[in-house]
Amino acid sequence: MRIGGFNKLTTQDFPGNLACIIFTSGCNFDCDYCYNRDLVECHAPEIKEEEIFSYLEERKNMLDGVVISGGEPTIWDDLIPFIKKIREYGFKVKLDTNGYRPEVLKEIIDNKLVDYIAMDIKAIFNEYFKVIKKDIDTDKLLESIELIKKSNIDHEFRTTIIKGMHTIEDLEKMIDLVDGDPYYLQNFRMEDTVKAKKMEGFTEEELKNIKEYFKGKSNVTVRYV
Numbered sequence: 001m002r003i004g005g006f007n008k009l010t011t012q013d014f015p016g017n018l019a020c021i022i023f024t025s026g027c028n029f030d031c032d033y034c035y036n037r038d039l040v041e042c043h044a045p046e047i048k049e050e051e052i053f054s055y056l057e058e059r060k061n062m063l064d065g066v067v068i069s070g071g072e073p074t075i076w077d078d079l080i081p082f083i084k085k086i087r088e089y090g091f092k093v094k095l096d097t098n099g100y101r102p103e104v105l106k107e108i109i110d111n112k113l114v115d116y117i118a119m120d121i122k123a124i125f126n127e128y129f130k131v132i133k134k135d136i137d138t139d140k141l142l143e144s145i146e147l148i149k150k151s152n153i154d155h156e157f158r159t160t161i162i163k164g165m166h167t168i169e170d171l172e173k174m175i176d177l178v179d180g181d182p183y184y185l186q187n188f189r190m191e192d193t194v195k196a197k198k199m200e201g202f203t204e205e206e207l208k209n210i211k212e213y214f215k216g217k218s219n220v221t222v223r224y225v
């Protein structure tokens, strides 16, 4: 597994836990709005696992958990042994995924290897290509959604919302896919690393309208940043 980023402390990315974040390189999608292109294209300098584990050894009594994000962590065949090793240090694990490798998720879920899963849903299924720029089999996404929903593991689904790409009707269809489970809408923000420079997020007023539209769905949270 190639690790391309390491954030030593986060209070926000693993609900209820003080954690660090490991970012794996490489991805099976190619989203125009990706904030992490250097990771996705494997340009970020590799961070050795020894460095990570030496940090974890020192923080055994100070951190609760480790977030594994990317890139897309499930593309790596040695992800599972890596997670097992982190657990041996006594840490909880959260996995961020785009859900395109349900077979890996199944093994992780069946063996209860993680404590939290966050899966991105990028668009309504017949528009996925517009966002991720790859032809994919959306049945795999549906399989991952079902696995996560039935997992008995804390989880959330989430979408980075982009003006001109997601209509309110699209968002409603996407939210309905998860049938009441926690769903976060997080606004796109432009960063230097984003490839498509013309993309934009919603204004505060528009976000308020989105929030108002979904107020009857208690599982939906609009994140403003």
Ligand code: SF4
Pocket (backbone or CB within 6 Å): 027, 028, 029, 030, 031, 033, 034, 035, 036, 040, 070, 071, 072, 098
């Ligand atoms: S799935 Fe995530 S990491 Fe991969 S290209 Fe899309 S936004 Fe970037």
